[in-house]
Amino acid sequence: MPLDLDLKKLRFGTELLKRGFAKMQKGGVIMDVTNAKQAAIAEEAGAVAVMALERVPADIRTEGGVARMADPLKIAEIIDTVSIPVMAKARIGHFVEAQALQTLGVDMIDESEVLTPADPFYHIDKRKFEVPFVCGARNLGEAVRRIFEGAAMIRTKGEAGTGNVIEAVRHQRLINQAIADLKKLDDAALNRLADTYAISYCNLLGDVRSPGKDAEKINGGEYVFEGGRLSDICEGLVDVVIEIKELSRLPVVNFAAGGLATPADAALMMQLGCDGVFVGSGIFKSENPKERGIAIVEATTNFDDPSVIAEVSKGLGDAMKGLEISEIPADQRLQERGW
């Protein structure tokens, strides 16, 4: 059967291809753009990819309303304009937006808390897609769950649209410390940790059976997520946790995102162990987007060379104004979305 032979010879959408794509982005800067003109500027500035979206997070914050996947027409325009990869955001749990983005030819999908979440119980089952996903995480538990669901890249959530790097630093430090702690755990303790991480998958059943109470009474044989029993989820999570212990890092690429606005912010996140950076509102909400973009690209590559950081930071004009995190009401913090 020639068809069988061909299928054996050629394989698409494998884990190796998804994680491999993310690896090619390492040491690079991925920039948010809202139209083809900005995308061209980002490419000229040296971005490794662009994130196509309707409004940058800073505007989503000011304008309010429900934030959704960008207009496919706009995404197609951006795809036609640049030769670097184009990423786009889908709402948390909105697998149909993700299917549409995959069809459009988007190279990576960001299941993003910057958009309004679409599902209160679940994130997208990313294993079902051929294109890779990046997902936000505030801590190791979130990162492990997203990797289990098939994410090929993890980024800090930070607090998008603020121009304030403190939350991205918080999330990266929490992940780093949790990995350091995890290395001291034996197999039994790793299993218990995975069990804790699995509880969030029981929220739907918990709400149905005992509204308002914790979901801890679900037993291991019950189906909780995408045809998976709770015991399967625990096993899947423990595999990820063991891999993290062996590698002393996440098994997928780990980028920084959420509030980065300057070359020094990018270098700070790189020195904290990130593999690359996303800059959202920080570039096109600043006075000189192209110059700032170039400077952030150079700072990301030369993150451990203070003389380069000092040099490229000179005379860039005003950065985006930014927001103090404590001034944002808790229910308007984007990082609280998802689990």
Added chain:
Amino acid sequence: MSVKVGVLAVQGAVQEHFDILRKALSSLEISGSPIGVRKLEDFQKVSALIIPGGESTTISKLLQKNSLFDPVRERAEEGMPIMGTCAGCILMAMEGDQAVAKTDTQLLSLMDMAVIRNAFGRQRESFEADLDIFGFDDTFRGVFIRAPAISRLWGGCSALSTFEDNTVMARQGARFALAFHPELSGDTRIHEMFLEQI
């Protein structure tokens, strides 16, 4: 004498080449280690250079910003073994296609060949396939990620592997260009072949 093998480390999959180089060095019983090349002083320490996968537009710009573009060309002239994979394959070429021209990507022009960027399509069209490579007894697992293809070869450049009418691996003296990622499939044979050029 311990040999230092450089991996250009301005952007892209650097660590993956380190890992496979270490395995290849030990299987050839060569005393040596991979080092990242980001500045001229790093480059002066190495006996060979790998230009990894990443984004060719970005890598080309940073090669120039970090004052490595001309030194790499000069050392290549002197015979230094250089291997470019994926984005690195594009940079090795003499000629690019429209996508390369449009982005004003400066090529190192180290091999007599022309390349097409993203020749097989976007990420959704990325694939794995078994390749026949000249001089290898068994096939090699090729990992193609938004991969380029070598569309034409001339002069001293010859094809080592083709896939569906595209050249995906070429050689010119001690210089190699690969459209795929030999650092991702866990097979050390290509890196061993490269190390034997030192």
